Amino acid sequence: MSDQVILRVATKIIVPTILLYALYVQFHGDFGPGGGFQAGVIFAAGIILYSLVFGLRRTQKVLPSWVARLAASTGVLIYAGTGVVALLKGGKFLDYSVLAHDPEHGQHLGILFVEIGVMITVLGVMITIFYFFAARGREDL
Amino acid sequence: MRILGLYNYWVFVFLMMVGFYILISRRNLVKKILGLNIFQTSVFIFYISMGKIIGGTAPILVEGEGEVVYSNPLPSVLILTAIVVGVSTTAVALSLVVRIKEAYGTIEGDEITAMDNEMPPP
Amino acid sequence: MMQHLPALLVVVPLMAAPVAAILRWRRAAWALALTVSWAVLAMAILLLRRVLNEGVISYFLGGWVAPIGIEYRIDVVSAWVLLVVASIGAVVMPYARASVEREVEPQRVPLLYSALLLCLTGLLGITVTGDVFNLFVFLEISSISAYALIATGPDRRALHAAYKYLIMGSIGATFIVIGIGMMYVMTGTLNMADLAQRLPEVSSRTVSVAFAFLTVGISLKLALFPLHLWLPDAYTFAPSTVTAFLASTATKVAVYMLVRFFFTIFGPTFSLEVMTFQWVLLPLALIAILWASMTAIYQMNVKRLLAYSSVAQIGYMALGISLASVPGLTAGLLHLFNHAIMKAALFMSMGAVMYQVGSVRIEAMRGLGRKMPWTMAAFVLGGLSLIGVPATVGFISKWYLVLAAVEAGLWVVAVLVLVGSLLAVVYIWRVVEAAYFQEYVGEFEVREAPLSLLVPIWALVAANLYFGLNATLTAGIATRAAELLLGVGS
Numbered sequence: 047m048s049d050q051v052i053l054r055v056a057t058k059i060i061v062p063t064i065l066l067y068a069l070y071v072q073f074h075g076d077f078g079p080g081g082g083f084q085a086g087v088i089f090a091a092g093i094i095l096y097s098l099v100f101g102l103r104r105t106q107k108v109l110p111s112w113v114a115r116l117a118a119s120t121g122v123l124i125y126a127g128t129g130v131v132a133l134l135k136g137g138k139f140l141d142y143s144v145l146a147h148d149p150e151h152g153q154h155l156g157i158l159f160v161e162i163g164v165m166i167t168v169l170g171v172m173i174t175i176f177y178f179f180a181a182r183g184r185e186d187l
Numbered sequence: 188m189r190i191l192g193l194y195n196y197w198v199f200v201f202l203m204m205v206g207f208y209i210l211i212s213r214r215n216l217v218k219k220i221l222g223l224n225i226f227q228t229s230v231f232i233f234y235i236s237m238g239k240i241i242g243g244t245a246p247i248l249v250e251g252e253g254e255v256v257y258s259n260p261l262p263s264v265l266i267l268t269a270i271v272v273g274v275s276t277t278a279v280a281l282s283l284v285v286r287i288k289e290a291y292g293t294i295e296g297d298e299i300t301a302m303d304n305e306m307p308p309p
Numbered sequence: 310m311m312q313h314l315p316a317l318l319v320v321v322p323l324m325a326a327p328v329a330a331i332l333r334w335r336r337a338a339w340a341l342a343l344t345v346s347w348a349v350l351a352m353a354i355l356l357l358r359r360v361l362n363e364g365v366i367s368y369f370l371g372g373w374v375a376p377i378g379i380e381y382r383i384d385v386v387s388a389w390v391l392l393v394v395a396s397i398g399a400v401v402m403p404y405a406r407a408s409v410e411r412e413v414e415p416q417r418v419p420l421l422y423s424a425l426l427l428c429l430t431g432l433l434g435i436t437v438t439g440d441v442f443n444l445f446v447f448l449e450i451s452s453i454s455a456y457a458l459i460a461t462g463p464d465r466r467a468l469h470a471a472y473k474y475l476i477m478g479s480i481g482a483t484f485i486v487i488g489i490g491m492m493y494v495m496t497g498t499l500n501m502a503d504l505a506q507r508l509p510e511v512s513s514r515t516v517s518v519a520f521a522f523l524t525v526g527i528s529l530k531l532a533l534f535p536l537h538l539w540l541p542d543a544y545t546f547a548p549s550t551v552t553a554f555l556a557s558t559a560t561k562v563a564v565y566m567l568v569r570f571f572f573t574i575f576g577p578t579f580s581l582e583v584m585t586f587q588w589v590l591l592p593l594a595l596i597a598i599l600w601a602s603m604t605a606i607y608q609m610n611v612k613r614l615l616a617y618s619s620v621a622q623i624g625y626m627a628l629g630i631s632l633a634s635v636p637g638l639t640a641g642l643l644h645l646f647n648h649a650i651m652k653a654a655l656f657m658s659m660g661a662v663m664y665q666v667g668s669v670r671i672e673a674m675r676g677l678g679r680k681m682p683w684t685m686a687a688f689v690l691g692g693l694s695l696i697g698v699p700a701t702v703g704f705i706s707k708w709y710l711v712l713a714a715v716e717a718g719l720w721v722v723a724v725l726v727l728v729g730s731l732l733a734v735v736y737i738w739r740v741v742e743a744a745y746f747q748e749y750v751g752e753f754e755v756r757e758a759p760l761s762l763l764v765p766i767w768a769l770v771a772a773n774l775y776f777g778l779n780a781t782l783t784a785g786i787a788t789r790a791a792e793l794l795l796g797v798g799s
């Protein structure tokens with residue numbers, strides 16, 4: 047598809063916007079609709095759009111499949127790790143109030159880390175699934 | 188008149204029956220997954236519509252006002268979880284269908300069952 | 310740390326699963342899974358002792374007090390099922406190393422251990438949680454990883470079996486979530502203890518419909534006749550380790566969900582007198598016992614035979630629950646433990662046969678009594694337990710079941726239970742006859758299975774015999790659990 051000028055140029059403009067929007071949705075999850083899962087899916091959608099227009103090989107140079115699989119595992123560990131840190135600091139599992147010097151900041155910090163963990167995992171899983179389906183039947187990938 | 192006012196439950200029941208019928212009557216494996224998705228979507232509508240309170244606004248904290256009636260935020264959160272579960276199930280199902288297609292050459296349920304019954308189990 | 314055991318029970322396998330997924334060495338993934346499963350067993354034993362001494366343990370996740378937050382609530386019933394799941398996990402893991410390497414492609418092995426750990430997380434989470442939606446989430450975690458586990462089987466029919474299991478399991482889970490939604494609409498709470506208090510006040514048609522949806526959904530997961538159609542294919546074509554693990558845990562946890570919903574949340578009065586669900590469960594259980602045992606007799610593949618036998622045994626558990634008296638529920642809960650250790654031993658011995666011979670058809674069993682004496686002896690002892698011969702755990706369950714039926718005045722039920730045992734004699738005899746009374750006809754030399762496969766099998770057989778001879782511990786806990794569920798004094 048990379049010989050279609052309109053598609054190429056439009057994608058080059060739209061994809062960064064999509065990725066930025068994903069980050070916006072991620073960090074505004076506390077104050078409006080949004081959060082980790084939505085942000086991860088939007089980010090993955092941006093990367094999938096790039097891959098549809100420019101080809102799977104170029105996308106795998108940007109985001110190799112081992113990075114995607116590592117991301118899928120790391121996000122879960124971040125999420126559970128936040129809970130374990132809360133355990134070690136004296137509260138119950140996933141008790142955010144004990145994470146910082148006062149409960150309100152603790153809640154902010156806890157939600158931040160948990161949502162980042164969710165976003166990374168969802169991103170990794172969506173990209174892995176896409177690579178799996180797209181590379182099917184092609185021995186070179 | 189009260190029965191018509193409960194139209195969200197009618198929509199839920201209609202979608203649920205449509206999805207369930209597709210699921211059990213279609214033999215094509217991908218169509219079954221479509222039916223499953225519609226079936227699960229009906230459940231989402233059920234949950235979200237039950238969270239709405241008459242006169243309630245979106246459940247996002249509004250600073251500075253006095254008494255504000257919010258709709259129930261909990262069903263939305265439950266549905267987010269259920270949507271993720273639905274997405275995972277669909278992903279696993281589609282991966283299985285891709286591999287079934289490679290292994291059997293077809294995705295029609297009755298042809299696959301016929302091929303299965305040709306060979307006895309190992 | 311001791312006070313955080315309920316949460317750690319779920320968190321430890323949950324954190325180990327992604328680590329196992331990114332490991333590239335098969336031995337490392339297996340070692341991680343082994344360590345985690347034994348740690349989980351230790352935690353489950355500690356929790357059981359605490360619950361037996363102190364009563365109900367309550368743990369508020371995130372510091373939010375119930376009923377606002379998610380509560381993990383462990384009572385005798387939960388601790389009992391926890392012990393079953395954790396023990397089976399701990400026994401299957403040492404067995405898994407050799408068996409999985411023979412049956413599954415090498416690059417998939419770390420992912421298989423990761424999925425096994427996720428399935429363990431889900432099953433443990435179902436038993437510890439005190440919040441119904443959290444139960445649904447854990448149910449789906451365990452189910453989806455089970456679908457993926459079954460699809461790793463060597464035969465291509467494993468894929469189709471996993472697909473059918475996926476479709477039926479998702480229908481069941483969606484029915485459960487509809488039931489939960491209806492309960493939430495009427496009461497506004499998702500906490501089990503709170504629901505138990507509020508549901509009697511709002512009895513209406515919605516609650517009855519929620520009951521119906523939950524019954525069908527849980528019966529699909531439980532493989533109660535006639536919703537058992539996914540079970541034979543799924544158990545036959547999955548790798549032997551996966552079959553041994555799932556056959557002994559997934560359906561038992563579904564039995565736990567059944568008793569939890571019907572006796573704790575809806576309450577004995579509503580379930581038994583208003584909805585009279587025991588008159589739905591009882592005939593289905595009897596049909597399951599008789600029809601599944603008869604179908605097992607005609608099977609040519611021993612794993613398929615054992616799968617149909619599992620459907621029959623689930624019928625026994627459902628029968629015990631439908632009798633809804635203290636001896637009946639005790640029988641059902643006791644059979645939960647007994648069937649788990651019996652079936653795991655049987656499926657694992659078949660896995661050893663698959664490891665050495667490469668086939669589990671009855672023709673392939675010929676002469677194995679002499680070639681693989683220890684494996685087939687374990688199979689015979691497990692089979693005797695299925696039949697219900699005295700000195701095995703199967704006898705204890707059948708004894709309590711017949712006692713409960715006689716006490717309820719249902720002599721026909723007691724007779725049918727004994728008929729089920731006779732049918733079990735027939736299908737076990739088919740395998741025993743091939744193994745001991747016929748000559749080996751294969752081309753290659755067959756030796757006994759390696760120790761790493763035999764030791765877990767015989768650990769289970771030893772437990773089988775020990776708890777069959779000395780049932781005070783198991784029967785005592787089961788009786789306490791039954792009394793707690795029915796709300797009778799203790």
